[in-house]
Amino acid sequence: MNRHYWIFILASLLIGQSCQRKQTYFAYYDASVYRVDEKLKKEDSTTLAMIGPYKMKLDEQMNAVIGQNAEEMVKAKPGSPLTNWMADAMTESYERQAREKLDFAVANYGGIRINAVAAGDLTLGKMYEIMPFENQLVVMDLNGVQVKQLLDRIAAYGGWPVSEGLQFEIRDSAAINILIQGAPWKPDGSYRIGLPDYVANGGDDCDFLKPLPRVNSGLLIRDLLISDVKRKKVLTPNGQVRIKQTQP
């Protein structure tokens, strides 16, 4: 009896073992990262061959000179020749194409993707470097209070590109002494402004603009800049101070 008992145990153990299904466990992982730089000598020839024709056609168009830049224009806060040019070009090109006036235009500081535009040839490729994104100009009618809210936001950022129609001072991260089209800002005023859809859609902490009515111009900001260069042929930097940082 005792012996049979042990045989039974042994047999069931063996059967149990062989019938038991294999189980899968995640055991561990090794993480590493490849830096894709010039130390990697190898470039895939098939990939290069695929890129070739696209690159050739693209370079041809991108290297096309569309105008000249008289002097280097840099991007800086609270304002600089480059930020002035961008906001002015947005305004002027829009006004010509839409045949309506804007009181002023603004763009977010991060909307200019280049730190400086060198003197000399302006190529189409340079316009794509300045503004690679497909953002369009949006037109909004804001009341004075809403304009103040937007300018306070710009002040908190230390200054954005603003067009010639707008001047103000920053004190304690707020906009003061605001002039619009040369006239003092009025809380009950009505102002027509141009801005990138990115900002109108609430980008860069402008959530309060999101629910407000707007008209999408359908005009890409980059295309507005390109038509400005083509029209003026030569850009001359405008260093006018539009936003002034004042000490409290």
Add this chain to the structure above:
Amino acid sequence: MTGRRQFIKQLGMGGMLLGVQQYPWQEWIAGADITRITILHTNDVHSRIEPFPMDGSRNAGLGGAARRAALIKQVRSEQEHVLLFDSGDIFQGTPYFNFYGGELEMKLMKEMQYDAATMGNHDFDGGIEGFAKHWPTGGFDLLCANYQLTNTPLQGKAKDYIVYKKGDIKLGVFGLGIELDGLVPQALYGETRYLDPIVHANKIAGILKNDEGCDYVICLSHLGYKYENSKVSDLVLAAQTKGIDLILGGHTHTFLKEPTLVKGSDGKAVVINQAGWAGIQLGRLDLYFERNKKGSCVSCKNLTVG
């Protein structure tokens, strides 16, 4: 008892004599087999076809599809099981996108044999129609579990998830996208509807683990690594869900020296990784799976969450 120990010792010695010290004898004795699956991943490549131009800027000379393709082909020649993923924002950032609408990006992804990707907000920049037009060229699965795509050109084409079988291992992969409102003009994303990523991640991870019997669940996320405010990020996603083993993220262009470990809602570790942007990095994770009949794991290492 001593006989068995002796046997093991001899086996070990034999291995050393043969110069095969790396062989996992312990697992072999336990009747276990080890499968290695190599995961390669990118995010936010942003149409960076060529390396950054040599203009003295910070990223000059970095990236480039031809170098990345060479790396990927090298890894494929060395490893049996390779999966290649992208976590969105394939498009936008160089004139290649503005001029060709994403055609070349997709051709190159086909050449590199990407297995799956999720959509980033900039992948809508040519309109959802633009993405739908070029995506078939890429030859990879499109995974969007929290975008409702009814009445869009991607309806019935994008999937919630997919299951890959590599050797005896089943890996479930799904994708999550970011809230589009405020990031992308509505005209571009059309009728795409953003759904709660936490709710859908829990649902899909549950399906993959319980119904599909997956051994490992990977989430391709374009939610972003981390935010100062309460916005859903990969860190939040990991902490508030269960069933996800690995999150391959994007959107915030985050360079991580090593993956981040976060405790999921069930207390289990979730691994989060992101590979910067613009193809400057190619991320790699080698996953090791053990199969045996012992009822317990021999080679498993505990993932400690700091």
